[in-house]
Amino acid sequence: MTGVRTQVRAPAAGEPAAPPLAPGTRPAPGYEILRHLMRTGWLDLYDAWSDERACRCVVKVVRPDRRDEARPRARLLREGRWLCTFSHPHLVRAYETLEWPEPLVVLETLTGETLSHLVHRLRRRPAADDVALLGVQLCSAVHYLHGRGLLHLDLKPSNVVVDCGHAKVLDLSVARPPGRAPAGLGTFRYLAPEQARGGPLTAAADVWGIGITLYEVASGDVPFDPRGTAESTDDGDHHWCPQLEVTVPPVGSRRRLPRAVASAIDGCLEMDPSTRPTVTELAASLGAILPGYGLRTPSSEEPGTGDVATFPRPS
Incomplete structure (x- = not known):
């Protein structure tokens, strides 16, 4: 990562937060959103379906209202690249990290x-x-x-x-x-x-x-x-x-x-x-x-x- 600073756009007074992606949306080829799981200050997590693997997965993306910021995008891609190279029984596994059409990390679905x-x-x-x-x-x-x-x-x-x-x-x-x-x-x-x-x-x-x-x-x-x-x-x-x-x-x-x-x-x-x-x-x-x-x-x-x-x- 570089030391580039980005300006965070503060929502206008009374401006609603951007809604999460709707079920059925395809954030990237081969993945379909099933439901929204949670939202943090900069991320959305979704229960999704992987066509290639024929199984459920978790898709992690930058929130719609923060997609134009360089820092969240870089953080997500960095995490995804790390997890894609790691393999450990007590660490969540990543299947794939995509940069297009938007930064996206695909994680295994965990039970429990x-x-x-x-x-x-x-x-x-x-x-x-x-x-x-x-x-x-x-x-x-x-x-x-x-x-x-x-x-x-x-x-x-x-x-x-x-x-x-x-x-x-x-x-x-x-x-x-x-x-x-x-x-x-x-x-x-x-x-x-x-x-x-x-x-x-x-x-x-x-x-x-x-x-x-x-x-x-x-x-x-x-x-x-x-x-x-x-x-x-x-x-x-x-x-x-x-x-x-x-x-x-x-x-x-x-x-x-x-x-x-x-x-x-x-x-x-x-x-x-x-x-x-x-x-x-x-x-x-x-x-x-x-x-x-x-x-x-x-x-x-x-x-x-x-x-x-x-x-x-x-x-």
């Missing part, structure tokens, strides 16, 4: 539900073994990304889909190589302190992301709810974040957990990135908690049962 939906749906919190298994799988995906020179920088429950105990990480829209980054890159309530502050970012920022995701899954909520929006940003616009000044309360203060699980989560959320475990160390700590985990891959691991809610699994 996001962790954020799961956390709010469950009446009881997941078992400690399930939390540990989830952590191992997140570490696996993040380790893979780091090995390809990228930080995810937006790990959170809404960016993880779980089905039958198997997790997949979504959304590389703010991913970038380690190094300097603008303040506020990511989603405010999940930012590592160094992300909120701005400056050099390392793999430790993603360790924080894993930790705060596990914290919310284990306890039912994030440790603090900062003022400002929960939207992701990469433009350096940011608000005050409590993680810059307030130590995260131990997860054990929110929910009783085995000491090893609580210590692993709390260790990820140290304010000083140099004191957090590495991704490999975290995976080893969490893997040691799982009965009989041994050297099996996370994707083949079955969650343990407990006296509290467990992640959905086959009957």
Whole structure:
């Protein structure tokens, strides 16, 4: 990407947002829109049909009212090209990235539900073994990304889909190589302190992301709810974040957990990135908690049962 700045057109007062594409629309040859799934500040996601593959897929495009902006288009194409070259059992797969007639990324359709939906749906919190298994799988995906020179920088429950105990990480829209980054890159309530502050970012920022995701899954909520929006940003616009000044309360203060699980989560959320475990160390700590985990891959691991809610699994 170049350093080109674009002007964002602010909607006129009372101007409605551009409607999503209607069912039956073909955004590109071979793809038909079935329904609109969701809208972010700059993207639309659609349930779609792939003629070539004869299956459903997810189509990700820039919103109609932002198609003329260079930056969203470049971000989407960058993410799509990365995902098309990546292959990992705990990372969403991209089938294709198109530049014409408009930037478009085609993703696999995932079954299951996001962790954020799961956390709010469950009446009881997941078992400690399930939390540990989830952590191992997140570490696996993040380790893979780091090995390809990228930080995810937006790990959170809404960016993880779980089905039958198997997790997949979504959304590389703010991913970038380690190094300097603008303040506020990511989603405010999940930012590592160094992300909120701005400056050099390392793999430790993603360790924080894993930790705060596990914290919310284990306890039912994030440790603090900062003022400002929960939207992701990469433009350096940011608000005050409590993680810059307030130590995260131990997860054990929110929910009783085995000491090893609580210590692993709390260790990820140290304010000083140099004191957090590495991704490999975290995976080893969490893997040691799982009965009989041994050297099996996370994707083949079955969650343990407990006296509290467990992640959905086959009957």
